Amino acid sequence: MHETESGLLYAIYYPVLAAVGIPANIAAIMILSRGKCGLSKCTTYYLVGMAAADLLVVITGVILNRIVGIYFSASYMSITPVCSLQIVFIYASRDISIWLTVAFTFDRFVAICCQKAKAKYCTKKTAAVVVWTVFVLSFLQNMPWYFKFEPLYIIDEMPWFCHTKPIFYSAPLWVIYSSFNCIVTPFIPFFLILLLNGLTVRYIVVANRARRALCRNKNLENSKDPELENRKKSIVLLFTISGSFIVLWMTFIVHFLYYRITYTYSYMGYDDPIFILEEVGYMLLLLSCCTNTCIYAATQQKFREELKNSLKYPLTWIVQFLQC
Template identity: 55%
Template sequence: MAVMDLLVIITAVVMNRIPGIYSPGSFLFITPVCSLSIALIHATRDSSVWLTVAFTFDRFVAICCQKLKSKYCTEKSAAFVIGFLCALGCLKSVPWYFIHEPIYVIDNVPWYCRQKKIRYTSTVWTVFDWSDRILTPCLSFLLILLFNALTVRHILVSSTARRRLRAQNKKENPNDPEMENRRKSIVLLFAISGSFILLWMAYVAQFFYDRFTSNYKMKGFSDPKFILQESANMLQMLSCCTNTFIYSVTQRKFREQIKSAVKYPLNLLSKLGSPYSIALRHLSLGSAFFHKH
């Protein structure tokens, strides 16, 4: 998830948005390169969203389905799911490469990308466009919401049974670490569902507005349609960042791995630097000796 979300930032921001503002005449805007960049943006974005769905399902199985957990929650299954979803995201994004045409042709070199008119008139492209939006983010959000709701329900039922057992055992200590962990899990699950729907809401609203009004023209940068479109793109790219933060950075084991990754080069430098520090100390002592005499 972290790698795919980073690729979203690289393809959509570093290779597309930033050059579009600061170097609009670079080779990145030759039509074949531009078309490939757009296809990669869709591939990485869809893979990021569906990896989030897969991770949500993995958490659901790990918490609610103990019998299935030993078979499904393995490294082999995770590698297969990751590879399958990434390959499917790439295949699904191939048509985006062929839907663009150049705006200018200078010295037989096509420049920039605009969508062909066939996208708005062809039935095949209309079906593809609707299916693309239904799969990402509509269906993906519904699945995330479903799995999180089932997980929260399981946690609440288990918590109720645990409280009854503690009441029967007459334990006076009100602090229960297990109950605290379950409450944190519920907050985490609601956070990912809430952030996903809020950050993708503008993108879905903009798509339905365009399709039902059939008005695709924009008058300029101050046009409300342009502002809505760019805001929707910004928010859906931001969603790819928050997913990793909410799901990973809040996990104790992930924080431990981050600390280990930060400490490793420091420890390596200290080990490599120990001989040099000794040599520097001897040199300083020798220079002081010669200076004194």
């Protein structure tokens, strides 16, 4: 891929991603907040939190970082303190999005597999505590990134751009902090999502067999079982969200492992396969922040109905206004 071709691709991809991601996540927040999608208050709170986190990722990672970097490379967003703070927000919003996906996966695991703990844990109050704790801890954890950078240029006593300090690669505290972040994000979330989904699948297979056997004994084989139907809806929503996360983050994780193992911190050019792998990983990572609304629309009938009503309302208002 030549420099001009890759630059054109990025110049088109990120604005399209922002144009889709901003309204999609705002629509998800508004529709889910009404509580008319047939989901529990606990589930709704997690999904609203995830949509808010994804919206924050689109604003910081796509608009302020990628789009501004492509179209306004010498703007005031490139002043070193602003640039450093922007990096903190990008990493924090990314971590919030990841860990809320883990929290939602764990909540569904408890709701499906741990019936005794469900009444105490799967509540709106618990969800609120978990969501806000993730938000606060993610920002606190990523604050040290602000001190990772130094100015690349100083023009008229103004520091410009963010250049990684050489000490970052050798200082023990930075090495420990960087390694800690590598473990916390994305490897632990990735492992937990796979583990929890595996345990959930195992529980459902066993429970469904027992349920069907009970139905056969009661001659209810042909009748609909509300318990199985509800369980099926929860699983479809859980697995599509978790599966989307795993697929779209896989490329980023592969590159992450490669450059950490081989210490590849620079590239030969835009044609370098490792550079292309890194950029594709970021593109898919940012895309994951726009997919949840599509997942809700594909898997939840009531969400689709609310979305249609939301889209119809402005058109209806315009028609009524014109008829006056």
